[in-house]
Amino acid sequence: DTEVTQTPKHLVMGMTNKKSLKCEQHMGHRAMYWYKQKAKKPPELMFVYSYEKLSINESVPSRFSPECPNSSLLNLHLHALQPEDSALYLCASSQEGGPDTEAFFGQGTRLTVV
Amino acid sequence: RKEVEQDPGPFNVPEGATVAFNCTYSNSASQSFFWYRQDCRKEPKLLMSVYSSGNEDGRFTAQLNRASQYISLLIRDSKLSDSATYLCVVNPQGGKLIFGQGTELSVKP
Numbered sequence: 711d712t713e714v715t716q717t718p719k720h721l722v723m724g725m726t727n728k729k730s731l732k733c734e735q736h737m738g739h740r741a742m743y744w745y746k747q748k749a750k751k752p753p754e755l756m757f758v759y760s761y762e763k764l765s766i767n768e769s770v771p772s773r774f775s776p777e778c779p780n781s782s783l784l785n786l787h788l789h790a791l792q793p794e795d796s797a798l799y800l801c802a803s804s805q806e807g808g809p810d811t812e813a814f815f816g817q818g819t820r821l822t823v824v
Numbered sequence: 825r826k827e828v829e830q831d832p833g834p835f836n837v838p839e840g841a842t843v844a845f846n847c848t849y850s851n852s853a854s855q856s857f858f859w860y861r862q863d864c865r866k867e868p869k870l871l872m873s874v875y876s877s878g879n880e881d882g883r884f885t886a887q888l889n890r891a892s893q894y895i896s897l898l899i900r901d902s903k904l905s906d907s908a909t910y911l912c913v914v915n916p917q918g919g920k921l922i923f924g925q926g927t928e929l930s931v932k933p
Binding site: 755758766815 | 856858867868869870873887911915918921922923924925926
């Protein structure tokens with residue numbers, strides 16, 4: 711069973727809505743990640759937090775806003791999304807954001823934008 | 825050229841077969857390498873890390889050739905439960921895991 715917990719598992723939202731995805735881990739990991747995965751495609755990196763600071767932003771549109779309130783929690787705030795943003799959003803964590811990083815994934819939030 | 829390239833398959837093999845997956849990466853400074861497995865509509869799960877000396881875990885063997893920038897995964901005695909997509913993952917710099925497009929494996933009875 712995954713030790714990275716994501717909520718909600720499924721989310722349907724309109725293009726004018728504001729919603730948040732949540733991720734939690736209690737493994738003491740200091741790096742946390744958001745990935746986006748479309749059907750039949752590999753996960754694509756969005757953001758990396760290392761020691762609660764944003765270290766990588768892969769030129770993600772501002773309608774996606776990450777937040778790391780503490781070392782165990784990671785949020786992704788969503789606002790004014792487009793239908794093409796519908797995807798599986800995966801959170802992951804690793805011991806540190808350095809080399810030899812083995813990342814562990816949550817079960818994901820399946821997002822549909824209508 | 826993609827940073828990480830894999831043959832997408834699908835590979836359709838009978839139970840008991842040996843199957844090999846290959847992966848190439850473009851960044852010679854890449855530092856760490858992994859194979860993940862992803863079942864349909866599930867999250868990726870770490871299968872094994874890949875080291876220059878090669879490593880084996882039961883029926884699974886992973887190899888890394890830094891000179892050729894090439895990674896492989898060998899599965900012996902395939903089981904029905906091995907059916908999944910296998911993702912080659914490279915860490916070109918700290919914290920930035922890059923996924924290949926995945927290779928789909930279907931093991932048939």
